[in-house]
Structure formats: C-alpha cells, structure tokens
Amino acid sequence: MLDSQGFVDMRNFLKRRISYARYRVGNTWTKVPLNGIDVQSNGVVRARLHINSGGNQITVNRVELYNTDAVLFCHQDCSITVAAGQTGILFWFDFNITEEAE
Numbered sequence: 001m002l003d004s005q006g007f008v009d010m011r012n013f014l015k016r017r018i019s020y021a022r023y024r025v026g027n028t029w030t031k032v033p034l035n036g037i038d039v040q041s042n043g044v045v046r047a048r049l050h051i052n053s054g055g056n057q058i059t060v061n062r063v064e065l066y067n068t069d070a071v072l073f074c075h076q077d078c079s080i081t082v083a084a085g086q087t088g089i090l091f092w093f094d095f096n097i098t099e100e101a102e
Contacts, residue, residue: 001099001101002099007043007097010097011039011043011045011097014037014045014047014095014097015037015039015045016068017067017068017073018034018037018047018065018066018067018068018073019034019065019066019067019068019070020032020033020034020065020066021033021034021047021049021063021064021065021066021091022063022064022066023049023051023060023062023063023064023091024060024061024062024063025058025059025060025061026059026061030051032049032050032051032052033049034047034048034049035048035049035050035090036048040094043096043097044094044095044096045094045095045096045097046092046093046094046095047065047092047093047095048090048091048092049063049090049091049092050088050089050090050091051063051080051082051088051089051090051091052087052088053082053086053087053088053089055084055085055086055087056082056084057081057082057083057084058081058082059079059080059081059082060078060079060080060081060082060089060091061077061078061079062075062076062077062078063075063076063078063091063093064076065093074093076093
C-alpha cells in the first residue's frame, strides 16, 4: 500500500512529466504551453491550458497532453464551441491518484 509520501511522489512525478498541450480545430493542430499544473486541496493534479480563439468562432474537437519526451501522454475527444467575440476557453485535465486494496 502507498503511504502518504508515495501519493506526494506520484503527484510530483505528474507535475514534472507533463510538458505541453495541443488542440485540434477541424484538421489544424495548435501547440500551446500549459498555464500550470497544480495539486488541488483534495489531492487531484490539474493541468491547465488556454485555448485562444482569436475572437473567432471555433470548435475544438480534441485536446492532448504530451510528456517531456514529446510523446502523447493523454487525450480528450470533445466538441467545444467558442463563440465569436470570446477570447478563448480554459481547459484542464484532472488526475486523481488512488489505490485499491485487493
């Protein structure tokens, strides 16, 4: 079983390992830096990014996170429309590290 330090180490590993994001609008990919990776008060690791629409209406259909080796770490297929006039959206991935006894 993981002790409390084990959970801290796993959360810190995620914070160090996740490097950047990219999102797809139609067939066009845009690489973006992360706004931050934080550990929430409940222990959830949250990786945040800003999707900039440039004031145009766009529909984001996939968001991906990459690790420090530039290899896909995780993804989320979606359909998020940003209305014309909006500057963009804040998107995040939450990671909840748990352990189950058998």
